[in-house]
Amino acid sequence: MFYREAGDFKTSYRDDGQTFPIRFDRYRYYAVLVFGFVVLPFLLNDYWTNAVFVPFLIYAIAAIGLNILVGYCGQLSLGTGGFMAVGAYACYKLTTAFPDVNIVFHILGAGIVTALVGMLFGLPSLRIKGFYLAVATLAAQFFLVWLFNRVPWFYNYSASGQISMPERTVLGIPVTGASVAPWAGYLVCLVFAVALAWMARNLTRGSVGRRWMAIRDMDIAAEIIGVNPLKAKLTAFAVSSFYVGIAGALFFSVYLGAVEVGEAFGIQKSFAVLFMIIIGGLGSIFGSFAGAAFMVVLPVMIKLVLVDTLGWPTDLGAHIQLMVVGALIIVFLIAEPHGMAQLWRLTKEKLRLWPFPH
Amino acid sequence: MVLPDTLLFAMEAALNGLLSGVMYALVALGFVLIFKASGIFNYAQGVMALFAALTLVGIQQGQVPFADLIHALTGVEMHGFGWTLPAVVAIVLTGIVMIGMAMVIETLILKHLVNQPPIILFMATIGLAYFLEGLGDTMWGSDIKAMDVGLPQGITGWIDESTNSLFGYGFYVDQLNIVAMVVAAILVTALTLFSQYSKQGRALRAVADDHQAALSVGISLRFIWVLVWSIAGFVALVAGIMWGAKSGVQFSLSLIALKALPVLMLGGFTSIPGAIVGGLIIGVGEQLFEFFVGPLVGGATENWFAYVLALLFLVFRPQGLFGEKIIERV
Numbered sequence A: 001m002f003y004r005e006a007g008d009f010k011t012s013y014r015d016d017g018q019t020f021p022i023r024f025d026r027y028r029y030y031a032v033l034v035f036g037f038v039v040l041p042f043l044l045n046d047y048w049t050n051a052v053f054v055p056f057l058i059y060a061i062a063a064i065g066l067n068i069l070v071g072y073c074g075q076l077s078l079g080t081g082g083f084m085a086v087g088a089y090a091c092y093k094l095t096t097a098f099p100d101v102n103i104v105f106h107i108l109g110a111g112i113v114t115a116l117v118g119m120l121f122g123l124p125s126l127r128i129k130g131f132y133l134a135v136a137t138l139a140a141q142f143f144l145v146w147l148f149n150r151v152p153w154f155y156n157y158s159a160s161g162q163i164s165m166p167e168r169t170v171l172g173i174p175v176t177g178a179s180v181a182p183w184a185g186y187l188v189c190l191v192f193a194v195a196l197a198w199m200a201r202n203l204t205r206g207s208v209g210r211r212w213m214a215i216r217d218m219d220i221a222a223e224i225i226g227v228n229p230l231k232a233k234l235t236a237f238a239v240s241s242f243y244v245g246i247a248g249a250l251f252f253s254v255y256l257g258a259v260e261v262g263e264a265f266g267i268q269k270s271f272a273v274l275f276m277i278i279i280g281g282l283g284s285i286f287g288s289f290a291g292a293a294f295m296v297v298l299p300v301m302i303k304l305v306l307v308d309t310l311g312w313p314t315d316l317g318a319h320i321q322l323m324v325v326g327a328l329i330i331v332f333l334i335a336e337p338h339g340m341a342q343l344w345r346l347t348k349e350k351l352r353l354w355p356f357p358h
Numbered sequence B: 001m002v003l004p005d006t007l008l009f010a011m012e013a014a015l016n017g018l019l020s021g022v023m024y025a026l027v028a029l030g031f032v033l034i035f036k037a038s039g040i041f042n043y044a045q046g047v048m049a050l051f052a053a054l055t056l057v058g059i060q061q062g063q064v065p066f067a068d069l070i071h072a073l074t075g076v077e078m079h080g081f082g083w084t085l086p087a088v089v090a091i092v093l094t095g096i097v098m099i100g101m102a103m104v105i106e107t108l109i110l111k112h113l114v115n116q117p118p119i120i121l122f123m124a125t126i127g128l129a130y131f132l133e134g135l136g137d138t139m140w141g142s143d144i145k146a147m148d149v150g151l152p153q154g155i156t157g158w159i160d161e162s163t164n165s166l167f168g169y170g171f172y173v174d175q176l177n178i179v180a181m182v183v184a185a186i187l188v189t190a191l192t193l194f195s196q197y198s199k200q201g202r203a204l205r206a207v208a209d210d211h212q213a214a215l216s217v218g219i220s221l222r223f224i225w226v227l228v229w230s231i232a233g234f235v236a237l238v239a240g241i242m243w244g245a246k247s248g249v250q251f252s253l254s255l256i257a258l259k260a261l262p263v264l265m266l267g268g269f270t271s272i273p274g275a276i277v278g279g280l281i282i283g284v285g286e287q288l289f290e291f292f293v294g295p296l297v298g299g300a301t302e303n304w305f306a307y308v309l310a311l312l313f314l315v316f317r318p319q320g321l322f323g324e325k326i327i328e329r330v
Helices: A023-043 A046-072 A080-097 A103-126 A130-150 A182-204 A207-217 A219-224 A229-256 A267-280 A285-309 A314-335 A339-353 B005-038 B045-060 B067-074 B087-108 B118-140 B157-167 B175-197 B199-209 B211-216 B221-247 B252-258 B260-267 B272-292 B305-316
Strands: A168-170 A173-176
Touching: A023 A182, A046 A080, A046 A182, A046 A207, A046 A229, A046 A267, A046 A285, A080 A103, A080 A130, A080 A229, A080 A267, A103 A130, A103 A168, A103 A229, A103 B305, A130 A267, A130 B118, A130 B260, A130 B305, A173 A182, A173 A229, A182 A207, A182 A229, A182 A285, A207 A219, A207 A229, A219 A229, A267 A285, A267 A314, A267 A339, A267 B118, A285 A314, A285 A339, A314 B067, A314 B118, B005 B045, B005 B175, B005 B199, B005 B221, B005 B260, B005 B272, B045 B087, B045 B118, B045 B221, B045 B252, B087 B221, B175 B199, B175 B221, B175 B272, B199 B211, B199 B221, B211 B221, B221 B252, B260 B272, B260 B305, B272 B305
Parallel strands: none
Antiparallel strands: A168 A173
16 A cells, blocks of 8 residues: 555656665655664663663674675675674774774774785685685684784783773763763664665675675676676675674674673674574675574573573573574575565565555 | 604604594594585584583483473473493484484475575584584583593503603503594494495495486485484594593583584595594694694694684695595586
């Protein structure tokens, strides 16, 4: 009824190529943005911010980053945790070295540092593919975590080997450190998430994104039609790592505040982000958000139901959560290999015809 | 014969590295088997080893499976069946469990994923790994367990004595590593004989060569898959016993198994001898690197050395030492 292109006339190429071609979709998108920016900050309390919203936004950024590499460029990576650690430590080093510069620039700087490291570890992708590359990225994961654990310069020779974030402000309002208001941290993450998602959407539908997808679909054929695999793969690694690095920086500075590298950025993190994009949908920005939301909400739900309501022991809840996550991955791969994004697409197709069957 | 101390220590480290390399190779064998027969890169191999070890200990000590879950659901407290089974019986029972698991995996997962791209299958095995890990913990609890199936442990007397009389310094070599070496040798021989001379083994190789051609001459793909996953489960059980006896049955077992991946990359995904040679190279390289370079950079280099070595190696030879040459057609 209301979900139609009918009556929505396009008079320019610009209109024709827009992300939300259906008017209702566009308004829904603006409504979500307004809700996120204006309404939610007033409703948030400590628990919801720390348990759901901030991790959701940060993981969404990381998932978009990994999705660019895996979903758009077809290079499987298991090094996300390591690259997030690079972002976190770069942010820490920058903010302790230049305390007067605004934290936003430090986070962006952390992204750039991670992009460089990502390109370095992306170099082997020119020679090796598929599983071999996946295992090669494990080298990044283990080496980087070891590096941050063992070289004292990275954690400023602190006795505990941890890094902890000093208080930093944006426009005079503290966003990191102990005395941060729930809405402030949330808004910082939201601004980054929205800006980066917007950038990713426009990158992936432009010529850069088409080059990535050509490499993903068949690298040799792509090379023959004039795509430079060196440039395409390395830009994918760089952009992907930039996103992952920012996610790592936010994860450390805004979300956790203090980090022990093996615990926060271990191999489990790499898999968690990989699961988000599988469940959410490979090669979809919306899918990255959906997958991140799912993987953040699922443990909270399981804990809420099993531990808090039914009174089961915490470790049993954690074990069952592992089983549920594993089973869901398999179910999604069998039933809908394109993830929640595809379900969403199908729903929209149905909605366009509704209430008619054809 | 008097040799400088450093050389002696290095030799000891290399010898031990060689033997722990065998342990990596044990896990890597399971990967190779499944990869050859079905083209699936089975990430869950390490967790299968953990699961097998947990089940073995659980059965042997008469634990009630899902005791915590049953307690949470019904409030019934259970403290085990109160028996201690002989190791052999427990191993056979665990073997049966692993075969059952292979069947379940085939029916519930693999059957539905025929003809999917390899990357999807790989991710499915990651999901399987998570599920099995959760299942193992839910069934048997997540506390660290001691594995006791009567394997000899401690210093190997004759190596200590002979090196002592030769160099005036006794090498410390764990008996368990010697056992692992013997077991690996038997396992590789048995697997080679099986795949070369038995009917099923030939069918298995046919499937590995070409699924469709094998189907067309009447080989049941599904049976072969169950067979392969059962064998991989058995190899996982052996690896689980060895690793469990070495360092206790605990979660980190599945992470140690991750190290089988660089072993495979060195050796090539499709070669059984490659898995052994790769394991040895990684084992020795890791020990020597830690011995010579480790102290300079803060130690614990064995966390990443294997991966970086494999990464550098692959850049020069993408198919590994013994792997089939990668030919790409458009």
